[in-house]
Amino acid sequence: MAKQQLVYLYCVADREPELKETEGLADNLYFVCNNGFYAVAGKVEEEEFGQEGLKRNMADFEWVKAKASVHERIIELVMADTDVIPFKFGTLFNTNDSLKAMLDQYGEEFKAILRKLAHKQEWGLKIYCNPEKLKTSFSNDEAEILKIENEIKFSSVGKSYFLKKKKDELIEKTLNERINECGQESFELLKELSFEAHINRLLPREVTEREDEMVLNSAFLVDRDEVGDFHNMVDTLKMHYEGKGFLIDCTGPWPPYNFCGLSREKV
């Protein structure tokens, strides 16, 4: 019996995509054209990507790693020639006809999204913080902290105990203030240079596998003409914040994953 196959959708473009370079990344890659759109898809095995198989495989980190990377690479290659609407990992159809029907059904939405995305790029900005380094960076120039430190030197054992506690609280408070300040300022300044911007949820250390804590996870849709200014601002932020316990990580251009939500509220 022939194995059941499914149609895996990577992205939708409004121009005929060049699929030569994608050879070797995935088997049976092709595009389906309907309603003025080109959907880049591939045939996958039902056993692997069907309801049951997908559920099983999503618990297998190695599998997810490999397949998610392929998903990303294919969209990036298509993106080199044309604007794309990237789909979420694991968007599957039973047949090409059902994919075509979807292109009909969502035609207006896709048109609107592609209009918005034209001549723009998605860039990502994540900021990480090393709390100890940050504490060191401000402990020597915060007047209030220095004042308490000075008082501790001339206090009795009992009084200095409370003063130390007060100092620790003040350090924690300042730490949070500095983290919020860095995140907010970075986001707002880059937002000014962007067409649209989003703040995403922070990823815990278990996921980032970094010692430092993520304090900002954001994405920006930037006009190609503004990308230079955008990067100048990122460099400015790096100059200002790196060395003070922050690490600013800017990546891109990405497929505009963050800016083509069908149901996302328009900002």
Add this chain to the structure above:
Amino acid sequence: MIVPAHGRHIISAVFQEKRYKMNNAVAKSKDVTLLEILDRVLDKGVVIAGDMVISVADVDLIYLGLKVLLSSVETMEKLRGSPFISPMQEAK
């Protein structure tokens, strides 16, 4: 360029320091981490609903696979105080 008031001290800092020359090669660095890919591919991108779609991957499964519960994100935010709120913050 319009700069929000709270960001001005950064701007003034630029002028105090040597003007930084931008590196023209802003191409994506080759070693973009897997994290960056997973953070987008599994969590973002267009999601469509309807009869023709037989299944859409549930992003939380991967986090469960890494033994991370969503609550740990909340705990972290609590630990570092109230997270800043931006009008652009996504409504969850």
